[in-house]
Amino acid sequence: MQMRAVLASRFFSLFVLAAMIGLLPLAFPSGYYFRVAALVWISALAAIGLNILMGQAGQVSLGHAGFFGIGAYAVAIGPAHLGVPPWAALVLGAALSGILALVIGKPVLRLRGHYLAIATLGLGVLVAIVLTNESRWTGGPDGMPVQRLVLFGWRVAGAETWYWVSGAVLLLGTWLALNLTDTPTGRALRALHDSEVAARVVGIDVAAYKLRAFVIAAVYASVAGSLLALMNSFITPDQAGFLHSVELVTMVVVGGLGSVLGAIVGAAVLVTLPQLLTVFREYEHLVLGLLIMLFMIFLREGIVPSLRAIFAARLRTRAAG
């Protein structure tokens, strides 16, 4: 019974995550592992945001890498061209993403299903095209270098440092996302996910809450983009491209829609797979596409909800026996 109480706790995911971030380095044989793990934390941050939009509000976005790209280029362009310090550029980028989501979200979120998919897809592709073409500001398709992040005289550099920084930001992002679940906003989002008509009948302003979820998701993606650019010290327009948008959506769905822990697991799968697949060299795309299809066909509910169902069933039989 106690076990079940722990599992049901809202902050179970947060405990698991904190333990993972704290303990994983014990098993890391080299700096490369810190780097890959930091990449996972950063992608997970974007996936958690997108999960609020997709899993809680039930709206799809096939252009979320656009906001990721805005965040990434904010910390690249801000210090290089405008003299803004990197940390302020990160905040400005997040604000810009949020405002763009607010302005664009209004007409976009009126659309449904495939129309919503193509509208968000178009948005993301447009951001990528602008970033590729405005080469005077962005360095064009080849990308541009990013200045190091300096916080109170502390120069944030190195894979291990970034592991801890991104891990801390991810914990914060997870905590906020988990808290959101039990606020009026979170409840309203779940209600409109189940039935928009029913939600409207009980007095929920459906359009306003969808918009709120869209803005939150955009800000998460933007911050993740900024972190990636700062860690890599380099950024290319690919980070804002359609393929990256697809990867983000896949992370959320593979991990399990609506599950915060699922978004993190999905990010871990999608980030580490290509790293593992480099041994296949030219077969990399082939294997990646195949695995995405297999995941979606056989683990349709996502990894975390599927595992949780198995685990819960086992606890139940033990309690009964």
Add this chain to the structure above:
Amino acid sequence: MAEFLQFLFSGLTVGAVYAMVALGFTLIYNASDVVNFAQGEFVMIGGMVTVFAAAAGLPLPLAAVLAVLIAVAVGLLLHALAIEPARGASAVTLIIITIGASIFLRGVAQVLFDRQAHGLPAFSGDAPIRFMGAAVLPQSLWVLGGAVATFLLLYLFLDRTLLGKAVLATAANRLAARLVGINTRTVMALAFGASAAIGAVAGILITPITLTSYDAGTLLALKGFAAAMLGGMGSPFGAVLGGLLLGLFESFSAGYVSSTYKDAVAFVTILLVLFAMPSGLLGRRAVERV
């Protein structure tokens, strides 16, 4: 005037290809509600297989037929192995499956063929035809003619044959179609096969003009999807209209304004159309009241 005609012809040529991709989207969408993001890969398969079969010594017409057959086989396999087992999955899941299929097919092409761009010789020479001051490539006429022939064949098939009517019935109401004894699974397989064939034909016709490579399908799929949406998802006439309009917008904006943002035109257009009339030009109403 000459300039205008020039842009018109190039717009119609590209538009015909978008229209064929959009038509493929529409066929599959109508039969199965699946938005098939691997649609662009059919175009790529058509072009690449023809190039490599021709290079291996096959005469061009035979190589083209082989390419269409292979594309159809891929379309049928895609339906049988990836879409059919995921029956009843959500729309997002199905979209991700087809995107996975698209990445997979690109990966296969990269391994089987190579990563270079390839062209084909134009079917009836490269000497441009002069028309009121504008130059038209004979290959453009092939593309337009091929597109018109495809549309006519498809129209005749849907309008005049029993099987075609079964496709229309399935699109209108799947349950009702099954109740009157239509094997909707066969209809879906047929839609995937036909859609692959249309894509492959587009790929073969356009390769002499635009070249092809293992990753040529992605942008085509996105623009074809935009074209289908522009016309109104689910309407074959809308798909053709949307494709041609998109091609013309692109060509005129590249010619008169700037070619830097040529690829952006399709997406700006689709956003404006969705905001102004959210169900496309010929589509059903799909907006919610907020």
